[in-house]
Amino acid sequence: MSKSYFDETHCAIGHPKSTFMQWMLTVDHKRIGLMYAAVMFTFFFIAVATALAMRFELFAPGAQYMDGDTFNQAFTLHGVIMVFLFIIPGIPAVFGNIVMPLMIGAKDVSFPRLNWFTFWLYIVGCIVALSSLFNFSDGAFNFADTGWTFYAPYSLNTGTNVITTLVAAFILGMASILTGLNFLVTIHRLRAPGMDFFKMPLFVWGIYATAWIQLLATPVVGITLILAILEKFFGIGIFDPSKGGDPVLFQHLFWIYSHPAVYLMILPAFGIMSEIIPVFSRREVFGYRTIALSSASIAGIGYLVWGHHLYTSGMSDLAKTIFSFLTFFVAVPTGVKFYDWVATMYKGKIVLSTPMLWALGTMVTFAIGGLTGVTIAMVGVDIHLQDTYYTVAHFHYAILGGVVFLLFAGMHYWFPLITGKMYNETHAKIAFWLNFIGFNVLWFPMFIAGYLGMPRRYFDYLPEFQIYHQISFWGAIIFITGLAYMFYVLIQGWRKGESAGVNPWRATTLEWHLPTSPPPLENHTKVPYVDFNPYEYHHGEPVVKFDENMKRID
């Protein structure tokens, strides 16, 4: 057996003997990606549990298990964990780290030690976030109750632990910036010889566009959070109307980051989709350049649409109109991608393996999430629907049904690459169907409830909405069962699965041309010369083949 990256590693400091310290100090991008995944999914399940607790509370009108204040803290906890701890590091931190350097034929990211530092910065952020949870006052939880958006002036006045949560969000933002910086330099500098930008796999394009958002949008929210912290300590007045500050300015600055942040989440997810669709259709991707450039233009336009969160906050009518138009424009490159994916599948030899199932399921759920997004981009409709369950359902269809589903798709797709094992296909497919059905049962009724006027963030509601909440509840049960089952299948696959071989999916991109499975410490034996497109199939067979020294032999 040759050694894989599980057996040996490079460390940031010294050469520790113990396996544990080797993991803690590792600079290997694959190990760091795995550790991100472990921490992120731990928090994911904490946030899922919080959401389930809220579903229990909402099963019937009136207070059952928690009072209004606790409910406020619960949805804030859910939002903060899901957004800042889970989905913003998200796909870039896991697959950007593990797969992106492999895809471009690099030995590691450009700054491996910075990558190690970034991971620990992320951990520090997580600890600070949790510490605000366990700072009790009067024997009760005292987590922030502002919602994950920390809107001023409420966040400036509430007595809960907003400061630590703000600090945590700032630290996590720094980690996100450094991740993006590292990836940008990596993609610019470490591509294998011959691989120009239009020979990169589309996932790398997604990571590239994302990295620009991480780099340039995050500092804006960082400084906003700092100003909010200073406001709480010194009362500098910037966002406090009693001192002449403008709370709407807080919303502007917050969404200047946080709207691009949703593209930061979805772009690498689209990248995963663009990897899976051609591989499981055994066909060259349709419109490679349009997919690549649409990633870039989504990132670009994404900077200009933040104001659609402020339609009812007191913005000028002209600005609302401008933002509404700009928001429609984002749908165009997204639509281009969808048509490209469908066109790729047309006349392809479609293989319905689990990753492909997840990708196809996402096309359904994200289409619903995306199109409902266009409806609430309209100013008139949004004034009716904002702050209702309609918006909640839209967000979760887009982010859970889009980003997280594609994250799961990527987990199934790259599972044999990362672990060298294969999970049980049948069980993984059952898990998919449980998730897919549970997801739709959970969220679709919320569109109707929201349309009829069920406001979001309320722990109580009128009896007429009970039926929707109860359907949602049962959907949540199915969905969580599916999640647990999926992770069970994957863990079992890792422990007991059969060896997968280096290229089980007959894929074409470089990460499937490694010498061993799981990959060795320094990736490819030799760096190949790339004079081919990423997805070359001929009659359903990959065109490009390498010998053991990464020389082309086809």
Place this chain on the structure above:
Amino acid sequence: MDTNTNVNYKSEYAGYWKVLVGLLVLTAVTFVQPGMFLTDYTFAAQLIIGAIKAWMILMYYMHLKGEKLIGAMGVFSLFLVAVFFIIVIIDVNNFQFGDVSHITSPAK
């Protein structure tokens, strides 16, 4: 890469001093400007002087001259900041409730 040792100190350091003199002159201009010229547009004049100084620092002290990729990235960042400014300015200039707003006129 530019890890060469062929840099000749004697032939290069004069450039640094020249830029310094330029910056000092501009700083002096900063101080006399409010009383000498463009007195009604102090803010604009100050920012223009600042921009010239910034350009000199970027080009000569930070060696941005000839760096195409980094220069383009910098222009992109500044463009984004400009867009943020423009959109917020449009919003503020067309705000229709300014007259009844608490923060635009002091409460007392």
Place this chain on the structure above:
Amino acid sequence: MSHEYVPEIAVDREGKEHEVQGWQDDTYGGKLGFWLFMFTEVMMFGAMFLILTYYFSLHHQDFINASASLNRVLGGVNTVVLLFSALTMGLGLLKMRSGDVKGAKLMIWATILLAIVFLGIKAVEWTAEYQHGVFLGLEALQAGNEFSKPFGEILFFGMYFTMTGLHGFHIIIGIGIMLWLLKRINAGKVTPHHHILHFNIALYWDLVHLIWVFVFPYFYMIGAGDIAGVVNGH
């Protein structure tokens, strides 16, 4: 990293050899990465200038009044101090690149000294303002008491202390990394052949200067309606 790093060679189908860029010894990559970091600073201060401009447009006269009360002499001296420190930093890098390690170290020490002078002047300035009752958290900058300043001045001073404070924080960080740089030079890790760390720290110092180039006129000069104000300061 290790100086003996030998780049790998990739061979294409025609047998031509292509040098592979590794993450080791990637001077341009290091420079690019540091520039990207500086763009994040640009975005951060850009957002603060956006806030400042917004409130300046709302409270024009208050801002001018508040600005007129700042000490322009000390601010101007600090500007010149920073100017010279940028020069010493640049010359230090030049000396390093031309092989004069000792001269480079001397220049870094000079930069550190000037940075400390800057902070000292800043401290004098803030102390004077504190004694005038103008400081973060003091009553004059809070709402609804008898000392309360008008909205515009509260916001002006709020941003003034935040931004010059953040700039001062960058100076402190700068002193720290310059001391670290000296340690690395002494340890032989930064040499005329391998000076990317020195190069990036010089870039950082220029960035700190660059921020001041805009912070200074925005706070100190917008209220300088006459020459007398320049001479008299407060």
